[in-house]
Amino acid sequence: MKLHELFNELNWDNLTPDVSLDKDVEGVYCGDLLSWVMGNGLPNQVWITVQGHMNIIAVAGLREFSCIVIADNASIEDTVLQKATEEGIPVFASHLPVFESAKLLIEKGV
Amino acid sequence: MNSVIHEKYTVAQDDFANAGKASSHIKEHLKEIGVDPQVLRRIAVACYESEINLIIHAYGGDINMDVFDDGSIQLVFKDKGPGIDDIEKAMTPGFSTASEKARSMGFGAGMGLPNIKRVSDEFDIQSSPEGTTITLLFRESK
Numbered sequence: 500m501k502l503h504e505l506f507n508e509l510n511w512d513n514l515t516p517d518v519s520l521d522k523d524v525e526g527v528y529c530g531d532l533l534s535w536v537m538g539n540g541l542p543n544q545v546w547i548t549v550q551g552h553m554n555i556i557a558v559a560g561l562r563e564f565s566c567i568v569i570a571d572n573a574s575i576e577d578t579v580l581q582k583a584t585e586e587g588i589p590v591f592a593s594h595l596p597v598f599e600s601a602k603l604l605i606e607k608g609v
Numbered sequence: 610m611n612s613v614i615h616e617k618y619t620v621a622q623d624d625f626a627n628a629g630k631a632s633s634h635i636k637e638h639l640k641e642i643g644v645d646p647q648v649l650r651r652i653a654v655a656c657y658e659s660e661i662n663l664i665i666h667a668y669g670g671d672i673n674m675d676v677f678d679d680g681s682i683q684l685v686f687k688d689k690g691p692g693i694d695d696i697e698k699a700m701t702p703g704f705s706t707a708s709e710k711a712r713s714m715g716f717g718a719g720m721g722l723p724n725i726k727r728v729s730d731e732f733d734i735q736s737s738p739e740g741t742t743i744t745l746l747f748r749e750s751k
Contacts, residue, residue, distance in 0.1 A: 532718035534661075537654050538727070550715045557629020561636060561653040 500524045500608060502565055502589065505545075508607050511568070512592040514575065515584050522565045522589070527604050529597050533558050540564060545609065547593070547600050551575030556582045566590065570597045614642070614676040620660055622669040625714065631672050632656040639682065645749055651728040652682060652747055658721040659686040659743055665711045667691070667741065681730075686743045693736040700726065700734075 503520035670688030707717025731746035
């Protein structure tokens with residue numbers, strides 16, 4: 500599944516509209532402990548987290564995640580979104596908690 | 610073994626804003642020279658964790674990367690102290706001495722050193738109050 504196909508069906512805010520969504524999606528990873536996410540995440544997963552600081556961009560880039568979803572209306576700084584845009588990492592905001600966000604992705608076929 | 614590529618990066622204490630920068634550069638460079646994606650991912654995990662350790666736990670330090678003529682890749686992380694009191698404890702999954710600030714950012718899971726050892730083909734750690742040196746070696750397959 501491609502990221503643009505998935506997010507066309509979701510009512511989530513695209514916080515990095517200039518970043519291409521032509522990416523493969525192969526699963527979901529949920530986590531806020533960065534070492535845990537680094538150690539266990541897999542390439543092309545959608546990463547759902549409530550962390551909104553700069554270090555999530557490095558983790559997503561190094562781990563080759565398909566995108567980052569900031570769940571539960573957690574805050575994210577503009578400088579982080581600028582960095583995400585520079586690095587070509589899509590960031591979405593979900594108003595749902597982590598579990599419901601992941602559940603919705605499963606319902607959409609991820 | 611002769612080193613055919615050598616790079617050095619300096620990482621500053623508490624420089625959270627640039628955390629992961631050196632690891633990203635190293636990964637990009639190794640990708641350009643055609644390192645196997647699976648090996649690259651292992652290097653990315655180990656390098657990021659070690660870089661974060663320099664920022665969170667040490668008074669800063671250096672990362673030295675060498676690519677040898679047999680294709681193996683060595684990463685050496687050398688910091689300026691304060692050293693690790695009990696290495697065995699530090700290697701235990703879940704054990705962490707990270708500050709509240711680091712924990713609030715999602716660090717301090719106590720998985721750094723265990724992750725680094727798990728993904729490396731060779732792992733060596735030496736520590737004294739003057740500093741800690743971690744030497745990692747990666748080969749094409751594991």
